[in-house]
Amino acid sequence: MTDDIEKKVYRGRIKVPYKHTGGAYVERFITEIGKSNKILGVKCPKCNKVHVPPKMICHECFEKMDEWVEVQNQGIVKGFTVVTHSTPIMPLEPPFAYGIIKLDGADTDFVHIIKESAPEKLRIGMKVKAVFKENPRKRILDIEYFEAI
């Protein structure tokens, strides 16, 4: 082998148009948000925890959950980070925050956007409320963001 041989690197260009079926629980949650700006969770028949976002199985109890309950559109921030760099997949133009939010009436945490970026205005324990999109598109971002109360 000599140095004048090109060290070829082959480019892979695989593109797959994946589809991801939402399923019954996603369907109901997203539909209700778009229709009436209500946030729904499901309650485990065994441990009584209310899961938001809703899903079929309580992973701790491995019980199927069928009881739908409405939770509040507001809750407490349990943790946050501020996004400063922009990438093409960002839902908003930075800066903004991602927060772990426990909605009033829910027992699980919910990750969403907080439209606030000044660290002095953000704190763990602060109260936030959901702001809904005017024209829902059946996505989790039909809750456009949370804002400080």
Added chain:
Amino acid sequence: MKIPKHDVAVVGIGQTKFRSKRRDVNIPEMIYEAVKMALDDAQLEPKEIDAVIIGNMDHFEGINFSELLCGIEAAPGYLKPVVKVATGGTTGSSLAICGYHNVASGIYNNVLVVGWEKLNEGGATTGIITAFDPVWERPSLAGALGPLALMAGMYSAKYGITPEQAAKVTVKNRSNAANNPFAHLQMPNITIDYVMSSQMISYPLRLHDCCPQSEGACALIYANEQETKKITDNPAWVHAVETAHYYTFGTDDKMFDLPTATIASKKAYKKAGISNPVKDLDVAEIYEPTSWSELSWTEALGFCKPGEGGKLLDEEITQMSGELPVNPSGGVLSTNPIGATALVRVAEAAIQIMGRGEKRQVPDVEKALAMGFGGSLWTEIMILGKNPMR
């Protein structure tokens, strides 16, 4: 080869009704149907399961580390060992064999194994192509269909197997599928003409020479002898497992006769005390991705001599009424949820041993063979029996 510490049995079986798409459920919701059925079948509480082994091909649905999501939300894996197995077409049989080893070795008293796929959500062929050498193979022979078509052509040329004989396999398997409530393509009135006049896909393979793409899941629970006694008096005992993997680079190996099937089955027969598979086995569930492959695989598994796969079928030995029915469930030509496909072979073999096959039941099954095929012409074998080995 060491003697396993424990005898192991299949004590619970679950599977979904397989379809081309399930728009009503997402992935964990779909898998849960099979898991719940297996737990109910064994009458076990979720907390009684020691470990979960789950498998599919990540690339097919575009969900990497699917065991994170599915091991917890679709199977009782929370705070327990959850392991992912993915070996291509053999994923289901690798799951079956890993589950077996984990109990036979004494590591766990029971293990839940789950195979699944939701093939309408992505691109199986694209996923398969990523398994091939990026420089030499991807631009030409990569994928499943091309190599299988080449194999069919070479096999036919060497032994004089005809397209009619291949079509007869599809007719047998899809009419068998009509007796299996879980099968995807159930075609009780299918004819040889119908298969032979279907669209040419990749010469000599026509549409109905090929397996479908299916969505669904299969779950099995294995237990050691002590737990099995508590769970059921009608288990299916594992008598032998064998794996033979190799790699064919491009076309540098003979692309028919499936040498791994010959090697794996011979070893498994020896362990299970089988000297004449047609006489000693009562039923076989084999992994035939195409009609032609079933003929070739029956040769490789020693059901007949090389080149006599067509004759074996013509003599009706592999029909439901024959001496060794092959694929009473309808086989892979009827149902192919890739990560579950080979596990369905094991589940169906166990169902036959337990005598729970209803309309697809073969009478008086004492010994059954299940086969997985995939990867780079890999074979995995499991032999199940009515009684424990010792």
